[in-house]
Amino acid sequence: MTIARSQIIQLAETLFYHCVSRCVRRAFLCGVDQVSQQSFEHRRAWLIERIHLLASVFTIDVAGYAIMSNHYHLILHVNHAAAQALSDREVAERWQVLFKGSKVVDRYLAGEEGVAELAQATLAKWRAQLFDISWFMRCLNENIARRANAEDNCTGRFWEGRFKSQPLLDEKALLAAMVYVDLNPIRAEMCKSIPESEFTSAYERIHGKPCEDSTGASKKPLMSFISTDSNLNEACLPCTQAQYFELLDWSSRVVRADKKGVISIEQPPLLQQLAFNQNQWQILCTSLGKVTHGAIGALNQVEHFHQSRGCKRRPRTDVVVQLFG
Numbered sequence: 110m111t112i113a114r115s116q117i118i119q120l121a122e123t124l125f126y127h128c129v130s131r132c133v134r135r136a137f138l139c140g141v142d143q144v145s146q147q148s149f150e151h152r153r154a155w156l157i158e159r160i161h162l163l164a165s166v167f168t169i170d171v172a173g174y175a176i177m178s179n180h181y182h183l184i185l186h187v188n189h190a191a192a193q194a195l196s197d198r199e200v201a202e203r204w205q206v207l208f209k210g211s212k213v214v215d216r217y218l219a220g221e222e223g224v225a226e227l228a229q230a231t232l233a234k235w236r237a238q239l240f241d242i243s244w245f246m247r248c249l250n251e252n253i254a255r256r257a258n259a260e261d262n263c264t265g266r267f268w269e270g271r272f273k274s275q276p277l278l279d280e281k282a283l284l285a286a287m288v289y290v291d292l293n294p295i296r297a298e299m300c301k302s303i304p305e306s307e308f309t310s311a312y313e314r315i316h317g318k319p320c321e322d323s324t325g326a327s328k329k330p331l332m333s334f335i336s337t338d339s340n341l342n343e344a345c346l347p348c349t350q351a352q353y354f355e356l357l358d359w360s361s362r363v364v365r366a367d368k369k370g371v372i373s374i375e376q377p378p379l380l381q382q383l384a385f386n387q388n389q390w391q392i393l394c395t396s397l398g399k400v401t402h403g404a405i406g407a408l409n410q411v412e413h414f415h416q417s418r419g420c421k422r423r424p425r426t427d428v429v430v431q432l433f434g
Contacts, residue, residue, distance in 0.1 A: 125186050127183070127286045128183045128242065128273065130268050131180035138152055157308065162206075163245055168187075168195070168240045169186065170185070172186050173291060173331075177297065186332055191240075192237075200236050275404065276406075281385070281406065289393060291306070294308075334349050334350040353379070363394060393432060401432075406429075
C-alpha cells in the first residue's frame with residue numbers, strides 16, 4: 110500500500126533522506142540507447158545543474174548523488190534551522206527564483222502594513238516549502254521531464270511514479286547510504302575507480318566539478334564534512350573528508366574484486382568506529398537498494414520511527430538487525 114509522503118519524511122526523527130527517481134519503461138535519463146544508438150549523456154549535465162540550482166534556493170543540502178543511465182540517487186539533508194533563520198525578504202527572493210511571486214508580498218516588503226497578515230501567511234507557506242523534500246524533488250523531476258519530453262518530441266510520464274525516499278536515522282545509516290551512492294558507477298562497471306566516476310558527489314569532491322568537461326562553478330557546494338574550521342552552528346557530515354575517502358576507497362576494492370590493488374585486511378578506522386564488520390559492510394555497499402527500502406538505522410530507532418508514524422503493525426526487522434545490529 111502506498112504510504113503518504115508526510116508519514117515517510119518526518120523531520121522530528123531525522124533530517125537525512127536517500128531519494129531515488131527512475132525513468133519509465135525504456136525512457137533514457139542518460140546513457141546510449143542500444144536500439145537507436147542515440148546518446149542522452151548530455152542529460153546528466155541537466156540534472157547536475159538543476160540539483161545545484163535547487164540546493165541554492167531551498168534550504169536543503171546535497172550530501173551525495175549519483176546520476177545513472179535510467180535513475181539517479183540523492184542524499185539530502187533538510188536544513189530546517191536555516192529556513193527559520195531566513196528573513197521575509199530572503200524567503201521571497203528565493204521563492205521567486207523558481208516561481209511567480211505575489212503582489213501582496215511585494216507590497217508588504219515595500220512597507221505597506223495593511224496587507225501584513227495576508228503577506229505573512231503567504232511567506233510562511235513559502236518558507237515551509239523551501240525545506241520540503243517533496244517540493245525539491247518536484248522542481249527537479251518536473252523540469253527534467255519537460256526538457257526530455259520536448260527533446261524526444263513526446264508527451265506523458267517520464268518518471269516511474271513517485272520518487273522513493275528512505276529515512277537515514279543515524280550516522281551509520283547516513284555514511285552507508287553515501288558510500289552506496291558514490292559507488293554506483295563502479296558497481297555498474299561504468300568506471301573502474303572513484304576518481305573516474307563522473308557525475309557522482311565523490312568525483313565532484315575530488316575534482317571540484319561534476320565531470321571532466323564541466324566549466325561552470327556550482328551555485329552551492331555539496332554539504333561539507335567536519336573540519337577544524339567548522340562552525341559549531343553549521344550542519345556538517347559526521348566525519349572528516351579524509352576519513353570518508355579512506356572508507357570509500359577501501360569499499361570500492363571490496364565491491365570490485367578485479368580492481369587493482371590489494372584489499373587490506375585491516376579495516377579503515379572509520380568503519381571500526383561505526384562498528385560494522387566486513388560482511389555487513391559489503392552487503393551495504395553492494396545491495397543496500399535491494400535488501401531494504403524503508404528507514405534504516407539502529408533497531409531501536411527504526412522501531413521508534415515506525416511508532417511515530419502510527420504504524421499498528423511492527424515492521425520486519427531481520428535485515429536491520431543483520432546490518433546495523
